[in-house]
Amino acid sequence: MAECGAKKKSEESCGAPAMKGQRRCARHGGKSPQAQRAATARLAEQDAKATMEKAVTTLGLPVDIDPAKxxxxxxxxxxxxxxxxxxxxxxxxxxxLV
Ligand SMILES: [Zn+2]
Incomplete structure (x- = not known):
């Protein structure tokens, strides 16, 4: 799990576990609506990519393809x-035919 990258006053990184799909912990903006929306979109994109890669692998096709082509x-x-x-x-x- 990623660590929160927010900087403390001492210039150290927060280091707390980031919320799922995020780069910040709950104390440093992870609970904000825009952060939660971004996390939802990020997780959906990761799921879609994983699903597509699994399908491509299952079919024995090369993973690095241009979907449109x-x-x-x-x-x-x-x-x-x-x-x-x-x-x-x-x-x-x-x-x-008869
Ligand atoms: Zn934090």
Whole structure:
């Protein structure tokens, strides 16, 4: 857990445990609404990143990817497969289906 980085009058760091998702303890602003909102957003971002990294690892894909480029590549591959299947279906004569 991170330590509170607030400076005391003596110039030493506070050193108390920072509140979850924060850089400050409760005595040094960790309870303020803006700090709690920032912590909520920070924790949500960490959760999302962890979820995405786990999914990428599970699929055996490289972890360091550009999500937008990866999605566009996947759309392109899927379109290619769809066009190939369409051509295969068109080659089938109607009487072959029965
Ligand atoms: Zn503190």
């Amino acid at each position: 990866t999605l566009l590549d996947e759309i392109s591959r899927t379109r290619g497969a769809r066009l190939w299947l369409r051509d295969k279906v068109r080659e089938i004569q109607p009487d072959e």
